[in-house]
Every structure is written in C-alpha cells, then in structure tokens.
Amino acid sequence: MIKTNAMRILDKMNIEYDVITYEVKDDKVDGVSVAKKIGREEKYLYKTIVTHGNSKKIYVILIPVKEEIDFKKVSKATNEKSVEMLDLKELKKQTGYIRGGCSPIGMKKKYKTYIDKAALEIDKIIVSAGKVGYQIEINANTLKNIVDGEFVDLIK
Numbered sequence: 001m002i003k004t005n006a007m008r009i010l011d012k013m014n015i016e017y018d019v020i021t022y023e024v025k026d027d028k029v030d031g032v033s034v035a036k037k038i039g040r041e042e043k044y045l046y047k048t049i050v051t052h053g054n055s056k057k058i059y060v061i062l063i064p065v066k067e068e069i070d071f072k073k074v075s076k077a078t079n080e081k082s083v084e085m086l087d088l089k090e091l092k093k094q095t096g097y098i099r100g101g102c103s104p105i106g107m108k109k110k111y112k113t114y115i116d117k118a119a120l121e122i123d124k125i126i127v128s129a130g131k132v133g134y135q136i137e138i139n140a141n142t143l144k145n146i147v148d149g150e151f152v153d154l155i156k
Contacts, residue, residue: 001019001021002131002134004103004106004129004130004131004134005096005103005105005106005130006103006105006106006128006129006130006136007019007129007130007136008106009105009106009146010105010136010138010146013146015138015142015146016138016139016142017136017137017138018136018137018138019129019134019135019136019137020038020040020126020134020135020136020137021133021134021135022034022037022038022133022135023037023133024132024133029099029100029101029132029133030065030100031045031046031047031065031066032065032066034065034135035065038126038135040126042064042065042066043064043066043118043122044122044124044125044126044137045064045065045125045126045127045135046062046063046064046065046115046116046119046125046126046127047062047063047064047065047128048060048061048062048102048103048104048127048128049061049062049063049069049085050085050086050091050094050095050102050111051074051083051084051085051086052083052084052086053075053078053080053081053082053083054080054081054082054083055080057078057080057112058086058094058109058111059074059078059083059111059112059113059114060104060107060111060112060113060114060147061074061113061114061116061154062104062113062114062115062116062119062125062127062149063116063118063154063155064116064118064155067116067118067155067156068155068156069154069155069156070153070154070155070156071083071084073152073153073154073155074114074154077114077150077152077154078112078114094107094108094109095107095108096108097128097130098132100128100132101128101129101130101131101132101133101134102128102130103127103128103129103130103136104127104128104143104147104149105127105130105136105143105146105147106130110147110148112148112150113147113148113149113150114149114150114151114152114154115140115143115144115149115150115151115152115154116151116152116153116154116155117151117152117153117154118155119140119144119151120140120151122140123139123140124137124138124139124140125137125138125140125143126138127143
C-alpha cells in the first residue's frame with residue numbers, strides 16, 4: 001500500500017488511524033459516492049473544503065459529506081465579512097492536493113481549520129488521506145489537535 005504525506009505525518013506522530021481504500025475507475029469521488037463504496041454511513045465521512053475570506057486568508061472547512069456549507073456561519077467563525085470557496089485552479093498551488101484527494105493533514109501551509117461540531121457526536125470521522133482512493137479514519141478530537149482546529153457549527 002502507498003503511504004500519503006498525511007499518513008507519514010500521522011505515523012511520525014505515532015497517531016492511531018485506519019486506512020480505507022476505494023475504487024476510482026468510475027470517477028465517482030464525491031463523498032456520498034465514497035460512503036457507498038466503503039459501506040459506511042455518510043455521517044462519518046467529512047469533506048475538506050478550502051475557502052478564502054475577503055482578507056485573502058485561507059481557511060480549511062470540514063463538514064459531513066451530505067451536508068451543505070453555510071458561508072454565513074463560516075464568515076462568523078472566521079471573523080471575515082465574506083468567505084467563498086477557493087478556485088479549483090488555486091487548490092493544488094495552495095494546499096498541494098487535488099479535488100477529491102484533499103486531506104486536512106499535511107497541506108503545504110498550516111491553515112486555520114474548522115470542523116463541523118457534528119463530529120463531536122461520533123468517535124471517529126473519515127477524511128481524505130491526500131490521494132484519490134484513500135481515506136483515513138481517525139478520532140475527531142485527535143484530528144482537531146493535529147490540525148489545530150476548532151469545532152463550530154458550519155452547515156445549513
């Protein structure tokens with residue numbers, strides 16, 4: 001099995017996690033499709049959304065895959081007048097990751113990270129491992145500590 005940058009970081013920190021792989025031949029890499037492929041409830045899978053505020057600061061947002069981001073709540077959490085998704089062309093340049101394989105762990109820079117508070121209701125969440133077809137299952141509080149995150153209400 002390959003080791004992604006996110007996995008190497010977790011290994012180096014002696015953090016416990018599980019790797020879950022899935023088939024990508026059909027190009028269905030959205031979170032809801034991935035949940036079906038790995039046979040897990042959608043509430044456990046979190047998508048990584050990279051955003052930027054009007055100050056040009058970048059923020060990483062983690063929400064359950066079936067939910068929709070509430071930009072007003074994100075603006076409030078980040079103290080920005082407005083927040084929008086980072087342009088897809090900027091994603092790899094800013095994070096080192098591509099769409100469908102964007103892990104909150106191991107980005108090029110450390111960005112302020114917000115995790116939807118629904119993660120507090122479950123023991124472990126599943127996030128991208130940094131490569132399409134690979135996921136990491138990890139304790140939500142452990143992930144929060146690794147990415148220096150904050151639990152807040154982020155969904156509609």
